[in-house]
Amino acid sequence: MIIAGNWKMNPNQAAANALLEAFAAHRNIFQPDCQALCFPPACYYAMAAQKLAGTAMQWGAQNCHQEQAGAYTGEISAQMIADMGGRWVIIGHSERRQYFGETDNLIMEKIDAARAAGLRPILCVGEPEEVRLKGGQDDFVQGQMAASLENIIKMSLADQKTALEKLVIAYEPVWAIGTGKVASLQNIAEMHQGLCDKLIALFGAGLPEKNVPILYGGSVNSQNAADILAIDKVSGALVGGASLEADGFFAIYQAAIENRPN
């Protein structure tokens, strides 16, 4: 199980400090087989590295640039995130696709950059409401995933295994993000099963033994987490709003502990 808090462009410095201190103070609740993660904005990387040192919670970035270094004003490379102590990076979040024009091809390059820097990428996929209303959600999200993994598809079996061992997928239906509208348990189960089947079709023997974890994201909170995390192919949650309160995050984390596979 993986429980990841995507802070997005929140909170202010004092609240970020308080949140990280709460995580550090409750370090004993974090279990080795249930990975807790947080994704602060870049201005708090140093704070996260310092406050989370000695805890089992890891942190990552919400985005990275596809190049290693250079004249890209305002950007941050995967190597810089790794140098600061970050271990993870969210790539292709629907807000990056929607507001920053990120394409599947760019997302593929960012996954490569993350891998080169030793970061674990969390690749986000998810359909907008209009696609779901027409019933095209399976092809849409599986297409996003396959297009972003094209470079991994072309690798030798051994390299594929190494790459896939680090990869995490997050299914986040766009219409469920920040809206309070959660996908039904049946919808989530079907979408995760579809992504799982697609990974098998794409990689087969190249897949790691425990498969690639697929997280669900979209209005997850302390009330609905237990039911969502109990779904067979759900390996965790990518949480936005509810991850900004320590108690909310801990309640979701607790639900994950109760639902971890034996």
Ligand code: 13P
């Ligand atoms: P909410 O949990 O606020 O809906 O956000 C989900 C999300 O986008 C996490 O990446």
